Every structure is written in C-alpha cells, then in structure tokens.
Amino acid sequence: MSLFSKLFKLFVGVVLMPVIPMILLLVFYQVHLKDNILETHANLAQMVASSLNQHIEDLNWRLAFTQNVSSYLQQKKNPQPLLQEALAANPDFVMLAVLSSKGKELYRAGEKQVLNQLPPLDLSNKEELAELAEKKQLFISSFDVVSGRPISEFIYPLPNGDFLYGVMSFFSFLTRLQEQRIGNTGHIYIADQAGQIYTTPYQYSPDFDAAVLSRAFSAKNPLIKNLKTSRETYVGAYAPTPILGAYVAVLQLKSEAYRSIYYTNIILALFLLTIMTLSYFGALTFAERLGEPIGALSNAAREVSAGHLDQKIDEDIGWGEFKQLIAAFNKMTADLQDYQVLQLQAQASQLKEHVFRAVAHDLRAPLLGLQGYLYILQSGKASEEEKKQYLELMSQAARNLSALLEDVLEVSRVEAGMLAPQKGPVDMAKLVQEVVDTLAPTAAEKKIDLNAVVPAWQVPADEKLLRRVLTNLVSNAIKFTEKGYVRLRAKQDEKCYFITVEDSGIGMSEQEIKGLFQKYHQIHADKPGYGLGLFISRQIVESHGGTLSVTSRPGEGSVFTITLPKEEK
Numbered sequence: 001m002s003l004f005s006k007l008f009k010l011f012v013g014v015v016l017m018p019v020i021p022m023i024l025l026l027v028f029y030q031v032h033l034k035d036n037i038l039e040t041h042a043n044l045a046q047m048v049a050s051s052l053n054q055h056i057e058d059l060n061w062r063l064a065f066t067q068n069v070s071s072y073l074q075q076k077k078n079p080q081p082l083l084q085e086a087l088a089a090n091p092d093f094v095m096l097a098v099l100s101s102k103g104k105e106l107y108r109a110g111e112k113q114v115l116n117q118l119p120p121l122d123l124s125n126k127e128e129l130a131e132l133a134e135k136k137q138l139f140i141s142s143f144d145v146v147s148g149r150p151i152s153e154f155i156y157p158l159p160n161g162d163f164l165y166g167v168m169s170f171f172s173f174l175t176r177l178q179e180q181r182i183g184n185t186g187h188i189y190i191a192d193q194a195g196q197i198y199t200t201p202y203q204y205s206p207d208f209d210a211a212v213l214s215r216a217f218s219a220k221n222p223l224i225k226n227l228k229t230s231r232e233t234y235v236g237a238y239a240p241t242p243i244l245g246a247y248v249a250v251l252q253l254k255s256e257a258y259r260s261i262y263y264t265n266i267i268l269a270l271f272l273l274t275i276m277t278l279s280y281f282g283a284l285t286f287a288e289r290l291g292e293p294i295g296a297l298s299n300a301a302r303e304v305s306a307g308h309l310d311q312k313i314d315e316d317i318g319w320g321e322f323k324q325l326i327a328a329f330n331k332m333t334a335d336l337q338d339y340q341v342l343q344l345q346a347q348a349s350q351l352k353e354h355v356f357r358a359v360a361h362d363l364r365a366p367l368l369g370l371q372g373y374l375y376i377l378q379s380g381k382a383s384e385e386e387k388k389q390y391l392e393l394m395s396q397a398a399r400n401l402s403a404l405l406e407d408v409l410e411v412s413r414v415e416a417g418m419l420a421p422q423k424g425p426v427d428m429a430k431l432v433q434e435v436v437d438t439l440a441p442t443a444a445e446k447k448i449d450l451n452a453v454v455p456a457w458q459v460p461a462d463e464k465l466l467r468r469v470l471t472n473l474v475s476n477a478i479k480f481t482e483k484g485y486v487r488l489r490a491k492q493d494e495k496c497y498f499i500t501v502e503d504s505g506i507g508m509s510e511q512e513i514k515g516l517f518q519k520y521h522q523i524h525a526d527k528p529g530y531g532l533g534l535f536i537s538r539q540i541v542e543s544h545g546g547t548l549s550v551t552s553r554p555g556e557g558s559v560f561t562i563t564l565p566k567e568e569k
Contacts, residue, residue, distance in 0.1 A: 019276055026268050033261050034235075038223040041182070041250040041257075042237035045222070048177065048188055048248045049239040055173060056140055056242045062090055063138070063156050063164065069098065070158040073106075083109035092169045094151060097121055099163040103129050106162070114167065121165060123155075133157050142245040143170070143192055150174060150190070150198045152243055174198060186236070186252030193217060193245040208234075208251075217247050227251065293322040297329060304333060421462035421543050428499070429456040431463060432488050435470045443478050443486060450478070452488035459497050460567045465540045469548070472533040473501040473560050481505035484557070492566075496546070499562040508552040516550060 065086050072079040083096045087109060095110025095118070103123035108115060123129060132139050132155060141153040150171065156164040170190075177188045191197045195210030195217070207229050216224045217238060227234040235258075236251035300311045311333055313326045374394075376382055432454040443450035459466075470488075477486045484504030491498050508516070517538045534548075541548040545565050552558035 019272060019279075022268075022272055022275075026265065026272070029265070029268070033264075034225075034258060035223065037257055038225065038235060038237050041186075041235075041252065042222050042239065044182070044188070045237050045239035045248045045250045048180075048250075049241045052173070052248070053242045059140075059154065059168070060138060065089075066156060066158055066164050069164065070160040070162070073098065073158070073162055074160050078107065080107050080109050083107065092172060094167040094169050096167075097165040098158075099123060099155075099165050101133070101161040101163070103163070105165075110167070123163075123165075129155070129163065132163070133161065140243060143190070143198060143243055170198075182250065182252050183256050185256050186250065189249045189251065190241075191217075191238075191247050191249050193247070197249075207231075213249070224249070224251065226254075293317055293326065297326065300329065300333075304336070421465050421540070423460050423462055423544070425458040426461045426463045426466060427456055428459050428490060428497075429454050431467060432470065432490075432499075435467060435474055436488065438471065439474050439478060442475070446478065446481070447483065448478060448481055449485040450474075451485070454488060454490040454499070457490070457492070457497065459564060461544055461564060462540075465543075469537040469540050469562065470499070470501070472537050473562075476533065477501055477503035477505060477558070477560075481557070495566055497564045497566065499564075500559055501562075502557065502559045504557040507554045507556050507558055508550075509554050513550060513552060517548070 065082060069079045069082050072082060079098060083098070086096060087093050093110075095108065095114050097108040097110075098106045099121060100106055103121075103126060105121040108121075128139065136157050139155045143150050143152055151167050151169050154166050154168060156166070158164055174190060177190070180188050182188075189197045191213060193214065195208070195213035197208060197210075197213075208227065209229070212227060216227065222237050222239060224234070224236045224238060227236070233254045234251045235254045236249060238247045238249045240247055296313050296317055300313050303311045312330050315323055315326050315330070317326070377387060377391075432452045436450060436452050440450055474486060474488070481503045482505070486501070486503045489500045489502065517534050538548045541562055541564070547563045548560065549563070550558055550560050
C-alpha cells in the first residue's frame with residue numbers, strides 16, 4: 001500500500017472516528033438537554049433560597065440589641081424605648097414584644113395597625129418555648145399574610161430567661177425577586193406548602209393550580225417538568241427555604257425554555273456534516289504533502305518537550321494551513337519563553353490576592369465591633385462613663401487589629417517563602433527571662449506559677465523570631481491554664497537544643513492536636529485569638545531547621561517542645 005493510501009486512510013480514520021461519538025452525543029443531547037435547562041432553574045432557585053437563608057442568618061446579629069433589652073428587664077426598667085429604636089433601625093420589623101419566661105406578653109411596640117389587630121400574646125401553652133430557652137436559638141415561623149404583606153414570626157430567647165417576639169415583613173425581599181426574570185416569561189416566586197404563591201399587587205401572578213404545585217413540592221425531584229395552567233404550560237424547579245413550609249419556585253413558559261434545543265440540533269447536524277465533508281477532501285488533498293512538515297513539527301515538538309524552547313521551523317517547507325501551523329508553532333515557542341516570565345508575575349498577583357482575602361477574613365469581626373461602638377457614641381445616648389468605657393474598648397480593638405494585621409502579613413510572608421531568619425548567637429537564659437518578665441503580670445493575675453530554668457546557652461537563631469515563638473507558646477499556656485503552673489525548661493544533646501513549655505492547663509485530645517498547627521484553626525472558639533500564632537510559630541522554627549511538637553492529654557496539661565539544631569563545627 002502506497003504512502004498516499006496509508007496517509008489518506010489514516011487521516012480519514014482519525015478525523016472521522018470522533019464523528020461517531022459526536023452523533024451519539026447529539027442523540028444524548030436531545031434527550032437530556034431539557035433536564036439540563038431545568039437544572040439551571042434549580043440552581044437559581046437554590047441561590048434564591050440561599051439568599052433568603054442569608055437574610056434569616058443576618059437576623060441574628062441584627063438582634064444584638066436584645067442584650068440591652070435583657071439588661072433593662074433585669075433592672076426592672078421599661079424596654080419599650082429600645083424596642084422602638086430597633087423598629088426604626090430595622091424597617092422590615094413590623095412589631096416587637098417581650099414575653100415572660102412563661103410566654104405571656106410583658107411589653108410591645110410596633111405599627112398601630114398591626115398592634116390593634118393583634119391581641120395580647122400568650123404562648124404559655126407552647127411546649128417549644130422550653131426547648132428554645134434551653135438551646136438559646138432563634139425560631140422562625142412559616143409565612144403568613146397580614147394587611148396584604150407576607151410576614152413571618154420569630155422568637156428569640158433573652159439572656160435573662162424572657163423571650164423577644166417579633167414580626168418581620170418580607171415585602172421588600174419579594175419586591176427584589178419580582179425584578180429578577182428568566183427570559184421573557186420566567187419569574188421567581190415564593191409559595192407555601194399548599195401551593196399558594198405569595199405576590200404583591202404589582203407582581204404578575206399566573207393561574208397556577210395550587211394542588212398541582214403542592215404535589216410538585218412533595219416530590220423528591222426538585223425539577224418541575226410539566227405545570228399546566230388554563231392557557232399555558234410551565235416548567236422550572238423549586239428549592240425549600242429556611243422559612244417553615246415555604247419554597248422558592250422558578251417557573252418559565254415551556255415553549256420559551258426549550259426553544260433553543262431545535263436550533264442547537266440543526267447547528268450540530270450542520271457542523272457534523274461539514275466535518276465529514278472537509279475530512280474527506282482534506283485527506284484526499286493533503287495526503288501526498290504531509291510528510292515533510294509533519295516530520296519537522298514532530299522533531300521540533302520533541303525538542304520543545306525536552307525543554308529547548310528556542311526551536312524554530314523554516315516556514316518555507318509548509319504550505320497552506322501547514323504554513324500557518326508552523327508559524328503558530330514558532331509563535332508558541334516564543335510565547336512559552338515569555339510564559340516563564342509571566343509565571344513570576346502571576347505568583348506575585350496570587351500573593352496579593354491571598355493577602356487581600358486573609359485580611360478581609362480576619363479583620364471583619366473587629367471592624368464590626370468598632371462600627372457598633374461608633375454607632376452608640378454617635379447616637380448621643382451613652383453616659384460619660386459609658387463613653388469612656390467604649391473609647392477604651394475601641395482603643396483595644398484598634399490594637400487587636402494592628403496585631404492581627406501583623407499576623408496576617410506574617411502568614412503571607414511565610415507562605416510566599418519570604419521568611420528568612422537572620423541567625424546569630426542568642427543568650428537563651430536572657431531571652432527566656434525577658435519573655436517571663438513580660439508575661440509575669442498576666443500569670444500573676446490568674447495566680448499561676450510562672451517560672452523558668454534555662455542555662456545561659458548561646459543558641460544559633462534569629463532572636464526576634466525566637467522571642468515571638470516563646471512569647472506565643474507561654475501566652476497560650478497562661479491563657480488555657482486556670483490554676484497551677486507554667487514552666488520553661490531546656491536541655492541539649494550532641495545534635496540539638498530542646499526548649500519546653502509545660503503547663504497544667506486544660507490539655508487537648510489527639511483529635512484536637514491533629515489540626516493544632518493549621519492556619520486559622522482554633523480549638524476553643526470562646527478564647528480570644530485568630531488561630532495564626534501556632535501556625536506562624538511552627539513556620540519560624542522550621543525555617544531554623546528545627547521542629548515544634550506537642551504532647552497533651554485532656555485535663556492534664558500540655559508540653560510544647562522546640563527543637564533547634566546545633567551548628568556543625
């Protein structure tokens with residue numbers, strides 16, 4: 001068989017073989033594309049449900065004023081002014097009331113129209129109150145309609161044992177949903193379990209059969225493939241919401257949703273026909289002239305794969321598309337050389353992005369605290385003593401922000417490989433004593449015996465970085481020790497120095513130790529900190545060629561051991 005015949009058959013076979021699975025794909029596409037379209041609706045419904053969930057979760061921090069309400073109640077003061085302020089600050093709150101620990105109404109505030117319609121509350125017969133008081137969690141009821149507005153009730157346990165009862169309107173949330181559309185006929189709806197859709201007077205409400213929609217909600221499949229009305233047929237999907245008995249439904253006219261399938265099938269069929277035609281004539285035309293450019297490209301490709309990016313192919317040996325291919329190959333090798341330079345720029349960009357995310361993640365909570373104090377001071381309702389207290393708290397928060405920013409930047413330097421210790425002889429006895437003297441007041445305040453027995457060794461290390469590690473380990477030991485001692489000890493062998501920080505604190509389990517040195521990892525969330533100290537400490541010790549390890553048992557304290565290698569003589 002001639003080379004022409006071999007190349008012709010090979011070319012036709014290689015090009016046409018993918019056509020067969022493409023034809024099968026076209027059949028599969030026709031069968032399953034409808035589900036894929038509905039999956040898009042399902043994803044949108046889930047996003048809206050997540051948005052509603054976030055709206056509910058935001059309610060927790062919006063109820064921060066309940067601390068003051070509880071304080072008023074403990075002082076036997078009328079909290080109605082606080083309730084009025086909360087209503088003014090949260091326009092979607094329709095009414096607020098304080099219930100006793102037995103569930104009976106003590107105080108109320110809200111719109112007069114709603115208050116006139118709502119009799120005094122008495123939830124003493126609800127068994128859920130005891131469970132809410134025990135779990136200290138927010139309870140959200142299902143949707144209801146009052147004065148044409150979709151509302152939901154919530155109950156929040158107060159620290160003093162009473163409850164805050166509220167009615168929240170979802171009118172603005174539903175109004176935003178009305179602005180969202182899919183195509184020309186697709187809309188997003190909120191419906192209850194019975195299939196009744198909540199709409200405002202300004203929203204288009206199709207004549208859905210509530211029973212059919214309710215059966216769709218009861219099905220395990222979130223896709224709605226056929227929802228008929230008196231005039232049209234709709235398709236879409238639904239997703240449950242955190243509001244009891246409520247669903248997000250995304251519905252669109254079936255004719256519009258599936259319109260693109262027919263046109264897409266025609267385009268794919270024409271595409272396949274074009275490929276087969278071009279494959280045949282391309283094989284017939286190019287079979288005799290493929291040898292030389294293919295060989296040149298093959299040899300050059302092997303050289304490039306071996307790392308020789310300076311390969312160039314003479315464009316005169318090519319013709320037609322092959323000449324363009326050779327030109328593109330030559331351009332590719334030049335671009336690969338440029339890519340090596342771009343990699344360094346990409347790494348720098350990635351580092352900037354990481355620093356931004358880390359700062360945004362860890363600075364949010366302190367900044368929210370500062371905003372809260374500023375709001376209180378700007379309101380003009382704080383006494384002089386309270387102003388002084390808030391300013392001190394703001395000053396402390398600012399110091400915490402500064403320390404946190406330093407930690408975050410240190411983490412970024414660590415991960416970028418920029419942590420290079422400047423080693424020199426360090427007097428361990430002096431360094432340890434300085435750390436002990438610095439933290440002695442904190443230990444004395446908790447009546448903890450802080451002591452150190454460390455010989456005056458000259459250890460090769462970066463004094464500033466090693467001080468940071470010891471300060472972090474000792475301060476952590478004091479933080480997690482309520483009584484007993486914190487001890488610093490040192491020993492050495494032929495190859496290494498060993499410095500240990502031992503405490504009689506709460507200790508840790510093996511499971512807790514596994515993630516101890518991970519970034520942003522905190523075992524006890526109730527203790528101050530951001531989970532960066534031990535991560536940075538281990539990186540510092542490892543940059544010295546050493547190790548940082550821990551042994552611990554719950555209730556028996558912990559022992560952190562720094563191992564630093566001796567310099568070879």
